[in-house]
Amino acid sequence: MSVTANAQVDDHAHDDHEHHHKQTFVTKYIFSQDHKMISKQYLILGVFVMGAIGIAMSLLFRMQLAWPGESFSVFEAFLGKWAPEGVMDADVYLALVTIHGTLMVFFVLTQGLSGTFSNLLIPLQIGARDMASGFMNMLSFWMFFVSCIIMLASLFLEAGPAAAGWTIYPPLSALPMAQPGSGMGMTLWLVAMAIFIASSLIGSLNYVVTVINLRTKGMSMTRLPLTIWAFFVTAIIGIVSFPVLLSAALLLIMDRSFGTSFFLSDIFIQGEVLHYQGGSPVLYEHLFWFLGHPEVYIVILPAMGIVSEVMAVNARKPIFGYRAMIASILAIAFLSTIVWGHHMFISGMNPFLGSVFTFTTLLIAIPSAVKAFNWITTLWKGNLQLNPAMLFSIGMVSTFITGGLTGIILGDSTLDINVHDTYFVIAHFHLVMGISALYGMFAGIYHWFPIMFEGKMMNKNLGYVHFWITAVGSYGIFFPMHFVGMAGVPRRYYENTAFPMFDELTDIQVLMTVFAIITASAQLIFVFNFVRSIFYGKVGPKNPWRATSLEWTAPQKHIHGNWPGAIPEVHRWAYDYSKVDENGEYIIPGQDFIPQTVPLQEDEEELQH
């Protein structure tokens, strides 16, 4: 079955190659159907544009937290009428945290990360000419583009953008009289997200179909690099859970605009009783978190895949426990869909349900622990090439452990009671999914930059400076934050001055903000390095990291269809690093890696793990 499918694709792609040589600027750079170009489009729009806006917003509200009520000219410059005389307004503070969360979780770490690397690596690492449907791929990107535009347009509304927190719980998000952001701002937020979800679904379906159908000859599922496994499973989780968010968004739109009562009941606001009767905000919470929790794995799984791959390449060792890694990805994916209730222990749902969700939530720690130990063992007795990508991978394991461990506290319904919705939660998820996913993304960009930009390489010294400032800064921001949470400070407070019991915590807030400013500034080094390398980067060797996977066998110069001749055939898994024969000599003399395209040598055992 798969052989014939491959043969067909092979012929078809050859046709493509012959007939589509003349490309205009528009078909090549704008409405491109080439996965390599779409990947770069996602990277620039999702990561660089949306990421920069999201991070800049966090700096604004961090300054407000450290120096509450102070006047800053930068507030006046960026916030205009929402910062009269440079003092930030309380409504715009909530708008900033809301849009920061939305941009970072959905736009940067979901579509930015998956869109960039799934598009770039799936065809190249499985040995395909392109995605199963180039047109759908293009459509997915342009819907994402429209969604970005709508979301950004909402920032310029008279009453401001959505401000009900990134989880937009009704009734706050449903009632325009509850806060200014719940008017037009929320409408645009919902519209943008609906389009975003459609974009994400089209993209995910394409990834799944491509991985299942377009693997080259010899590329069985257990020979796939772990990156592909991660992207594949991520796409499946997206397909399972994003439609539920869409339904939540649609029902919310109905409640807002057409007077239904799905999520609303018994409301008296601003002197009048509203007609809503019989709905429940808790229902919305269930629908939201049925996506919302798998969402954090949609964010972290691609990063895990990238880290596994980068780590094996740079350790010059096979990833430890390949099959266990796949099993844990699958286990995490499965469990991720049945743990959503741990966001709702104190929402008013039946405490018995809380018990069930505690059980499933703590179970998820097991595959996570297996992954962490497997990464650590991959380093053991390696010959570590500490490239910037490798440092970010090690950094990712470090923050994943630090952030993940506090999940044991938050996942325990009992302990959640007192730290729920405090800064403890903020510290937890920023380390375990925010910073970790960003590290995975950075690792990917440093590692695959030569694939994206025709052999050019990023400057490693700027990469080292970028990594070390970021690594120190991230811990500097988020480690002390746990203490703020354990002192009982709730999240989404515009300032903490209304409670004398929080007075003495201001010095921690200042420390975190200073670290945040330093860390964010360090990202400018990365941007500079990235842009400079696109234009002035030196072309390195074809396979600079001496990796086994297929993407490095493609010519540096991009061509439509990826490989000029036949698609390479695969004879082994992607992790034959430092494999030796009985005499302790490398299988290929003088070379510590065996590309997947090299047939098994005589007397060589295929160690299929």
Place this chain on the structure above:
Amino acid sequence: MTTLLTLVVLALVAIAIWQMTKIFELSQLKAENSQIANDSDNKTNGYLLFAFLIFIYGITIFSFWNYGKYLLPEAASEHGSDYDSLMLVSMVIIFIVQTLTQALLHYFGYKYRGVKGRKALFFADNDRLEFIWTIIPVIVLAGLILWGLYTWTNIMDVNDEDDPIVVELYAQQFNWTARYAGDDNVLGKANVRMIDINKANVLGLDESDTYAADDIIVKELHLPVGRKVNFKMRSQDVLHSAYMPHFRAQMNCVPGMITEFSFTPIYTTEEMRQNPDVAAKVKRTNEIRAERAAKGEDNSDPWEFDYVLLCNKICGKSHYNMQMKIIVETQEEYDAWIAEQKTFGQNVMGQADAGSANDFGKLETATASH
């Protein structure tokens, strides 16, 4: 001033980055001009990884040393001590795992930093190792889950045993109201549709419900020490969350439904003020406030410790200042206080006999408590 400070910090960072790039570049002069890590990069970054391990330990110790004292004081509720011991044990486990795994990760990064020509070990699998690090988390987590669920079930079991007082916490943008069930200890029926601002029926009590007459509506929560309280939470507009951190208690207030939480306070406000941790915190805070007063800034009055109820679910513009004072006092003080409060009947329904019903009920409660 702070703008200046920020600019100075930024400038210093910029200089540091510029200097570091220079150092890196100088150290690279001799080596080949390639963007792939060479032995000297591996060596430098290997050492830095080791230094980073020390940094992680350092920031942990620094945080505990400096910020440990900021954590919430001893729990002031009966179930709170169970909560605190589960938290302590979980924290100890977390720190053991954190210390070990970070050590392994960064030490391996340093120890096995690349050297040209060295052979890495082809080590792809080991069932026994993987079994070990699957089964250990299973056992530890099973313990934590069982203990956690046992505690959870106890905490969340809101029942009528031990003669609890029944109090409604009513949330709205942006303040709290408490309603005591009165002498019959049963809350009168209520719904937002019955709110009548003109008659000051702000919680929407059903005026025809006889249980409502003796309900007492107040803006300050008083609780007798040692007596179980069953809270019924309601919200009239958006989601709120009743967060009482000193009692390890929190529950969302959801429009359209009544949520519940129950706890028994064990220290009066006065006793809590004597707690050495709390006293030290008050002293530190008042030093900060005195400094502010000296500079003529706001928010500088001396502070006295009080329990507090905070809103902990984003609810709009003044979410950050939605609070209510909680006073835990002796039974006598509580009785005296509640006797001074007017009932709903007296305030709104204008019932002449509401007062006498009140007295009768009080007598009954007094007998029951003996």
